[in-house]
Amino acid sequence: MRRVLLALLVAIALALPAMAAAPELRVGSKKFTESVILGEIAVRLAVDAGARATHRRELGGTRILWQALKAGEIDLYVEYSGTLVQEILGGRVAADDAALAAALAAEGIGMTRPLGFNNTYAIAVMPATAERLGARAISDLIRHPALRIRFSEEFLNRADGWPALRARYGLPQADVRGLDHDLAYRGLAAGDIDAIDVYTTDAEIAYYGLRVLADDRGHFPHYGALVVYRLDLRDRAPGVVSALDRLAGRIDETTMARLNAKAKIERVAEARIAADFVAASFRIRAEITEQELVRRLWERTLEHLGLVAVSLAAAIIVAIPLGILAARLARLGQAILAVVGVVQTVPSLALLVFMIPVFGIGAGPAIVALFLYSLLPIVRNTHAGITDVPGPLAESAQAMGLSPRARLRLVELPIASRAILAGIKTSAVINVGTATLGALIGAGGYGQPILTGIRLDDTALILEGAVPAALLALIVQGAFDAAERRLVPRGLRLAAER
Amino acid sequence: MTAMFALKDAAKSFAGKTALAPITLAIAPGRTTALIGPSGCGKSTLLRLLIGLVEPDEGEVRFDGTAVDRASAPRLRRRMGYVIQDGGLFPHLTARANAALMARHLGWPRAAIEERIAALAALTRLPRDILDRYPAEISGGQRQRVSLMRALMLDPEVLLLDEPLGALDPIVRYELQTDLRDIFRSLEKTVVLVTHDIGEAGYFADTLVLLRDGRIVQEGTLADLVHRPVEPFVERFVTAQRGLADVIAQVS
Numbered sequence: 174m175r176r177v178l179l180a181l182l183v184a185i186a187l188a189l190p191a192m193a194a195a196p197e198l199r200v201g202s203k204k205f206t207e208s209v210i211l212g213e214i215a216v217r218l219a220v221d222a223g224a225r226a227t228h229r230r231e232l233g234g235t236r237i238l239w240q241a242l243k244a245g246e247i248d249l250y251v252e253y254s255g256t257l258v259q260e261i262l263g264g265r266v267a268a269d270d271a272a273l274a275a276a277l278a279a280e281g282i283g284m285t286r287p288l289g290f291n292n293t294y295a296i297a298v299m300p301a302t303a304e305r306l307g308a309r310a311i312s313d314l315i316r317h318p319a320l321r322i323r324f325s326e327e328f329l330n331r332a333d334g335w336p337a338l339r340a341r342y343g344l345p346q347a348d349v350r351g352l353d354h355d356l357a358y359r360g361l362a363a364g365d366i367d368a369i370d371v372y373t374t375d376a377e378i379a380y381y382g383l384r385v386l387a388d389d390r391g392h393f394p395h396y397g398a399l400v401v402y403r404l405d406l407r408d409r410a411p412g413v414v415s416a417l418d419r420l421a422g423r424i425d426e427t428t429m430a431r432l433n434a435k436a437k438i439e440r441v442a443e444a445r446i447a448a449d450f451v452a453a454s455f456r457i458r459a460e461i462t463e464q465e466l467v468r469r470l471w472e473r474t475l476e477h478l479g480l481v482a483v484s485l486a487a488a489i490i491v492a493i494p495l496g497i498l499a500a501r502l503a504r505l506g507q508a509i510l511a512v513v514g515v516v517q518t519v520p521s522l523a524l525l526v527f528m529i530p531v532f533g534i535g536a537g538p539a540i541v542a543l544f545l546y547s548l549l550p551i552v553r554n555t556h557a558g559i560t561d562v563p564g565p566l567a568e569s570a571q572a573m574g575l576s577p578r579a580r581l582r583l584v585e586l587p588i589a590s591r592a593i594l595a596g597i598k599t600s601a602v603i604n605v606g607t608a609t610l611g612a613l614i615g616a617g618g619y620g621q622p623i624l625t626g627i628r629l630d631d632t633a634l635i636l637e638g639a640v641p642a643a644l645l646a647l648i649v650q651g652a653f654d655a656a657e658r659r660l661v662p663r664g665l666r667l668a669a670e671r
Numbered sequence: 672m673t674a675m676f677a678l679k680d681a682a683k684s685f686a687g688k689t690a691l692a693p694i695t696l697a698i699a700p701g702r703t704t705a706l707i708g709p710s711g712c713g714k715s716t717l718l719r720l721l722i723g724l725v726e727p728d729e730g731e732v733r734f735d736g737t738a739v740d741r742a743s744a745p746r747l748r749r750r751m752g753y754v755i756q757d758g759g760l761f762p763h764l765t766a767r768a769n770a771a772l773m774a775r776h777l778g779w780p781r782a783a784i785e786e787r788i789a790a791l792a793a794l795t796r797l798p799r800d801i802l803d804r805y806p807a808e809i810s811g812g813q814r815q816r817v818s819l820m821r822a823l824m825l826d827p828e829v830l831l832l833d834e835p836l837g838a839l840d841p842i843v844r845y846e847l848q849t850d851l852r853d854i855f856r857s858l859e860k861t862v863v864l865v866t867h868d869i870g871e872a873g874y875f876a877d878t879l880v881l882l883r884d885g886r887i888v889q890e891g892t893l894a895d896l897v898h899r900p901v902e903p904f905v906e907r908f909v910t911a912q913r914g915l916a917d918v919i920a921q922v923s
Contacts, residue, residue: 569759
């Protein structure tokens, strides 16, 4: 046994220099297909340059990626110049590459030269709608105030998005709401909505034959794609930086739209698309291994269980004492209940984003967020369970001469056990569901296939996440029902049945 | 002979409403005292004062010479047994575990606990097979017997009972009254019992303390109350209860 251990240590010691020699870096991507493909391409180039690169794919929106980059959770990702100028730097810099590079450098971030294509926003409608409205340009929409318009959440709220567009054109539409970008195409095709925002390299434009309205007042800035990276990469992995720069000018609009179409219409895996692209463009040969379903499911299950188990266990450890404290000290109790109640009202996506500066991306912030969400039911039920111990019983325990601590352990907690367990059960089931959102910040789990499935309009992939998540929720519920039979004293169950 | 309990000008009010006016009272050791009076007269508050569940706003309560206060109460309570109306049995414990709870908490050896339980089951005439049932599985009368076992487990000097038979139907109540009186007599402990039933009080107690609106109206034997009422209220209270004919005949 000892010899095996020694051999293992030696092997690790020997492997260490080799591992240290290859710089490790993490590539990020946003939760839309183009970003994922470009992320895969960046990974291939980095690997070819001798780095060990991993891809943290589909990490949500601009804010999450930028924060993760700043925090060093990822080393690089593909961003758009217009987004950098407007959304990240708040329009403080002129929209030329030199000014942008200087402004980014001040933040500790470098950028490559533009990759070639301009993926700007545009407004698109179905051809029939265009005919009916006589609309060729955005200004033609001014005469149609009743249009049902759906925008991606990011476009709806960002400074250079809908607010600026509406002001620029004086658009009168009132029925304007947020909708997931991938779902918007389906809504448009089904005739449920009239107009949506698109990215000009979206594969769906050609697929659905959409009419892209001309930006006749020149509102949308240039959104040239480029790689942003942490400046320390120049020292850590200079080869990678120059390899990424080889992408400059190599992907034009047609190429990008074609790559997007391969993923979204032909359902080719992004890794495969990226490998084919770098093979054709740079003569880089790459091995692509695709995971089989069972293995994929197993890994997702482990990730998901990890998120749920750690966050729930921590919540139980913290929430039960909090509930006891709340029951003991009435005024503090009100404050505790109010605080955990307010935590519950924070939208999960917002909470996840808040966590990033402190806890980075990945499982960490997701676990913290899930932990916070799991507190309320347990604290509340513990508090209720203890305060609901009938007065005569509490008094009998006191009259016996038991100390407060002994009363809690021997009488109050056992009598409250049913309520406490019910609270834990509620938390666990909610936790299993909410944990699917963890995929948005790179925590993996069953949310990952759901996210990818929505993005690719792939129902089978959505079910690959949704069905196990539902099953897990049922299993967790069943497990707690079984635990209740063991943990709740028989006398209490009898009393409840009477 | 010193008093087991001594109250000196002990007063208590709840939310500005007087529950007990300043009361001075001595309860003799080894005897049974009944606190009686109409609802809201303060008799239960008085009992809870004795065991420190309620602290007096003014005045003091002494148990065997020691002031009953927040600090001393937990220790003193182990020398008192306490039984309430519904028994106050813990639903998550069997009858046996209810009775043994405190002894087990204090680390008594298992054999000693079993021996004591057996003795108490015999004393309270509780069938042995009831011991392993939960409170939800036994009758009201049996619950009171278990509650009495629990109160007597540590062999306290004092037994305090708050309307112990109040929730029982007449036949069970009658049986338990008989058994209780036998138990009180055989144990020779100080017993303080709260009841609103003067017949029951007279049946159990050597001394009756009649309260009204937080004040002691009269303290004495049943014969004193019946034949020498100090004010018309005592007379009214004594005669207001039916079925007393036997008891009155017994004492006259």
